[in-house]
Every structure is written in structure tokens, then in C-alpha cells.
Amino acid sequence: MALGMVLIDVDRCKGCGLCTHICPVSILALSKDTLNVRGYHPVMVTDTEACIGCASCAMICPDVVFTVYRRRRETRSAVARTASAQAGVISG
Amino acid sequence: MAKQLLKGNVAFAEAAVRFGLQAYFGYPITPQSEALEHLSGRMLREARVFLQAESEVAAINMVYGAACCGVRVMTSTSGPGFSLMAEGLSYIAGSEIPVVVVNMMRGGPGLGNIQPSQADYFFMTKSAGHGDFHPIVLAPASVQEIIDMMGLAFELAEKYRTLVLIAGDGSLGQMMESAELPPMQPLPALRPNWAVTGADGREPNVITSLYLVAEHLEEVNLRLQAKLADIRQHEVRFVEAQTADAELLLVAYGTSGRICTSVMRQARQKGIKVGLLRPQTLWPFPAQRIGELCEQVRGILVVEMSAGQMLEDVDHAAGGRVPIRFHGRMGGMIPMVDDVLADLQALATSLGLAP
């Protein structure tokens, strides 16, 4: 269960790449094989589960492409616990 | 309201206040600074806006900004300042905003001098900035007429959402005459719906002269031209004197028009049948009436304080039907009645009209 979620207004994107550099968990990338209506390779999320809902992408995007959601404080710690437990399973 | 002795510059400034001027922005320049000085105290006492700008460039853009808010606003200047305003005037024309500007013309080109002149005729009527537009240009010839024309200027500016210029000259600005001021008018409580007042409960208003698509800008220009055609049809103003039996016609505006009134009187005493047409609007120009009079008179004498600028419009209106002579003085010189009379007599003689 992801901590955050971004909605991407694909056709607003100009493929400038700023968000792909700023994303702290590196889950944004330009989709090399699609074009949006304006002729740009738009951004896409490569791993929706890893999004932490930090809104860094929204802060740097010049074209207001992102709407960002984050899990409420109450459920966030539960999610984090599950995540670390899962990590434990994988590493173990 | 009783008549009082008033200086031209003070008269138009005070008249503007009484006709509901809400804001004035200006920069001092002779021969109109008395207007700015008068307003500096007067406007503040009325709790209205007065601001001495850092230049005429700034002044006209302050006027532009205030006009976009839908208030009665004006500035006044003279040639060198008017040159600096050309940019703003074009933007104002392009965005169809009502603005009034008084130009008390002085000797030019360049710094010239501070004596009266009419050499900004082309500039004011035909090329007050880049692009296709004409301001309405009013030409008063007395202190009373400056007062009356201030009211007319605001009315026309708002009626057509257009730029209105008042073409005065240094002598009109400086002369003292007995005249009557209008009573104080109440200020409007509301601002027009096109003005920028904050997009509260409506879509945002945007006032711009930018149209990047050629088709759109042509449409805007066509609309502007249609409006100008409307103005041309309805707002031509002039004064005619003794034209009923005239064989010769004097055409002159403003101070030159006053001088020609004296010329006409003296010529009539000498038996020369001369009439006078004094344009009160330089744009739109009373071309049609001049054309009609060309069917009746045998010759025209144009008198200006310039090298002959309105002359071109008279020439065009006459269309070669009658001979046209020109009497002009430049550099701040004012035509003398005797000199103009001599030219008129010469014209009469050349046409075989001398008594």
C-alpha cells in the first residue's frame, strides 16, 4: 500500500523532465514511446506503490500536471509498519 | 454661474474637475504647467487623485491604468511631452479606453521654444502613435470654448471608448479671458462593466491591445475603423461665419481662427465678401462642408501657425475646385491680422474679386 498517489494530467505535460529529477524516490520517467496531444513524451509513474506523496513533483512542475494525495496521518504509520514488515520478509 | 477672468490653463483644469475628473497624472512643461499646478491642490481638496509623474511616459501609462478602471482621467502636456506619450496613446487606442489629453502646442521641432504653435496637427490628427487609429481632436479658440470642450471631450471619450485630444496652443493656455465655469458635477457611483475592478461574481476582465493571430487583429482593426467611420459621420464640428454670400473662404482653427475673425471683419469693411470656417474638430475634419462651400466660393485662404498641415486636409476637401492659398507662421510666431488681410486681398485681386 503506497503512502501517496499522484494523478497526472497527461496532456498538460511538456515532457521537460524536471519532475523526474526532483522525485526523491525516482518513480517518475518520461514515457519514451507515447506522445500526448501536444506532441510531448509525457511523464508517467514507474512504481505507483513507491510514491510517498511528498508533492515535490507538483512543486517543480511549471505546467501544473500533478494532483497529489497522501495517506492520512492516522493510517500512515500502519502502512509504514506493513511496508517494513514486508521488507523484512523479502530481505529475510 | 457668473463669468470670471480665467487663464486658459487654469480654466480647462478647473472645468475638468467640475466635469467629474477623478484622476490627473502629469509632468510639468511650459506652456501648460499652470493646469498641473492648479490640479495639484484642487484635486486633493476634493479627495481625488493627483500625481506628478516621473516623465510623460509614466504619466500617460498612469492615465492608461486609471482609465482601465473606468474613471474620468486625463493628462495635459506640450509638444515634447506629447512625443513621449505616443507609445501610451497607441496602446490606449488599441485597447479602446476613454482618455482625454490636452496638448498646448509650442514651437518645434525638438526643444523648440515655449511660444504658441499649431505644428502638432499631423501628429495629433494622423499619427499620435503606431498603428491605424485617429483620436478625436477638439480645437478650442477661446477660454470659454476650452471649458466647454473639456465636458465634450469626456462625453465623447466615454461614448465611443476612444482617445480624445484637445489641440490648444500656448497663447490659449496663457491668455486671460472672461468665461463661465460649469457647476460641480457629482461623480458616478459605479464603474463601467468593462473596467478592471476585480473579478467578483463575473469572469475576469482583461484589457489588452495584444492579438497575436493576424485574423483576430484584423477583426479588431475593422471594428475600430467602423467606430471611426461612425465618429466621422456624427461628430464633425465647426463654426461658420458670414459664408452665406461669401466669395472667399478663410479656414483656420484655434488661435489662428480667432485672428481670422478679425481679418474677416476688416475685409468685409473693405468690401471683400469673405466668410470663415473654423473647424472645432480637427479629426474628424469638416471636409464635407468645405467641399460644399467650394461650389460657392472662388478661393480659399488657409491660416495656420505651422508650415501648412491642416492645409493638406483643406486641399483634399477642395479637390482642386478652387485655388487655395496659405498663410503660415512658425517657430512660435503668431499671424498678424494685417499680413493675413494682405494675403486675402492679393487672393481677391488674383481672382478679379477686388472691390
Add this chain to the structure above:
Amino acid sequence: MSQAVAVPEDMEQVYAYPRSLTQANSHYCPGCVHGIVHRLVAEVIDELGIREKTIGVAPVGCAVLVYNYINTDFVEAAHGRAPAMATGIKRVSPDKIVFTYQGDGDLAAIGTAEIIHAANRGERITTVFINNAIYGMTGGQMAPTTLEGMITTSTPGGRDHLLAGYPMRMSEILAQTAGAVYVAREAALDLAGIRRTKRAIKRAFLAQIHGLGFASVEVLATCPTNWGLDPWAAMQWAKENLGAFYPLDTFKITDEVKALPV
């Protein structure tokens, strides 16, 4: 169009499209910082709840069409004259919030007189000043803010002060005027800088809301297109080079402005 994805119930929105921005797609080049700063201005207008009484003055420059994006009343000024127009507007509409949005050619070259006098008179207006060290709109010519050695389409050999003078630090100059109550320079070149820029813009609007005087925020920005760099590289270049010549600082802040809760 946004992807049709159901938002889990226990998620809250942490970034939403600002109300004071129109839905129009901007004409700016990919990665242009103008877009970021427009968004910040819109967010500030939203947060302050002033959209309905705000009047913007657009510049001549790449941001000439800012009125298509920021959803308030707007006028379009002649090149550099925005502060004079804003003065006219504010003087006859003292209850409105009036701001100019200007580039470095607009504010620091052709409109130098207008901005300095508006600041000196203490006009109750807010100025957002985008310093991208170049003339973007006209194809990348030298601006007054162009760094020495910087190659532009009108300084092909790099700006040489013997020929073209020195880059101009406008905020430092504006801070000298008695009428300015808040003059700051920020950089919208990374997340921290973008956050600081937004706070500064908010403070500059608040100064006006409280009728304190002239307030301006210079924002170091990029013009990836005319610099010939990709947007991310442009930001790094700007941080290093523009940042070195144009220190980020608050050059003037009165006690009253300092006391405003931002």
C-alpha cells in the same frame, strides 16, 4: 485528462490545482520557470483569498499572456510601463490588490525609471520580477542582467563590460528607495528555493494588503530555450552562476513587514 483512478478513502489531497489559475495550457517552453512562478502567484492569491479583488498588470516579454493563466482581472502594459500602469490603477482603486509581473528586460532595461519611481513613491503595489538573465521573447538577446561572458544572440562573443556594461543588480537598487518596504531575491531553481519564493511573494502581497508600501520579489529563473540547456541542466547552471552574482537575500524589510504573519 487525469487518469481515472479511484482515490483511496484514507488519502487526503496535498496538492490541488490552484483556483486562481485558468485551465489553459501555457505557451511557455518546456521547463520554463515562468510557469512555476505563475503557479506560486496563483497559490498565494488563493491562500490570501484575494482573487476577486486582484488586478494584475502583464509585461511585454514571454509572460505577455500571463492574463490567460492567472484568473484575475488584468491589463496589458507597454514594455516596461507596468509599474506606471499599476500606479494609475492603485491610485484610483486603493481597495484593490494590484501586482505587476515583469521580466528583466521589462523591469531592468526599458522600464527602469518606472519601477524605481514606483518603488520610491512607496506605491502600494506588489512586483514579481523574473530574472532569467536574457530576453526570452525576442530570441535570446542580452538583458541588463546577463552575466559577463554569457553568450547571447546579441553578445556572440560573450558579454563584455567594455562593450555592453555590467550586469545590474536591480533588487539592491530598489532596496535603496525609501518607499520600498520589502525587497527580496529568491531562486525558483530547487524545492527549497521554490518554497522560499512562494513565502516571499506571499509576504510581498501581505505588505500591500496591509497598505505598507512597495514590495518586490526578484526570482532567479531559467530560460532553457535561449540558454541552450535542458531544463534541469539550466536550473543547475543558474544556481551556480546566477546565484553567485545575484545573492539570495532580503535587501529591505521594514519592522512592520517583518511582523506580518506569513
